[in-house]
Amino acid sequence: MTGPGATLFVVTSIFAMAGALMTISSRRPLRAAIGLLVHIVSLSAMFLTLNAHLLAALQLLVYAGAIVVLFVFVIMLIGPAAEIGPMEGRLASRTLGIALTIVVVLAVSTSVAYFDAPWQAVSDEFGTVEGLGMAIYKQALVPFEIISITLLVAIVGAIAVARSRTE
């Protein structure tokens, strides 16, 4: 892949990593939510370089439109108690956790970075609403219906768990 696809990939990957770092390092939860939003929007643009047009739109709709807004609503509900400093207590365990994560990520990313498969030409309908919709409709109809039940159960469970006990 050359040309605009490569440029878009470089720009969106930088923004995705910056947003992710902002999410995990910021002291205020609202800034973390904005970092998550930056991460999600840039990943949605990156999906375009992978010919995943429908999933780019779904990423924007579901993640940026629903999940980030849900996080912001919860931050608003909880208020100032949501803010906890980034480095509080248990220094040894968190240092060990971060160090192990960095070692594993360095090992994995440097070893997979040389894996190469030639980009094959894709058909016109690859990743579009028609192509992916027909794939879901033909191969994954039962999982699609089960997903709807899962979402219904999640709604009922969320209401049951979060409902106030003081009637």
Added chain:
Amino acid sequence: MGIGTYLALASVLFGIGAAGFLARRNMLIQLMSIELMLNAVNVLLLAFNRAYPGNHDGQVFAFFVIAVAAAEAAVGLAILIAYYRIKKTLDTDDATLLKY
């Protein structure tokens, strides 16, 4: 930009999410770190499907990952609100009801 670049980027993003989950004790930030890790897996699925574009299996899987992530976020935030109502804090170090 071969597929290896996408794989390396996805593993770095997953590592950032895992580090955030391990290092932070704020439950909100930990839920956001879970979303970061799910997004990194989606990048992997789409990159492999673009490299082997004979069918849509990877994109179908990423579609279901997005749907399950939405359900997970809803239930996780409901648990967070219930936890905040009991403890008046979001620090997960204080979640010791089952410890003693």
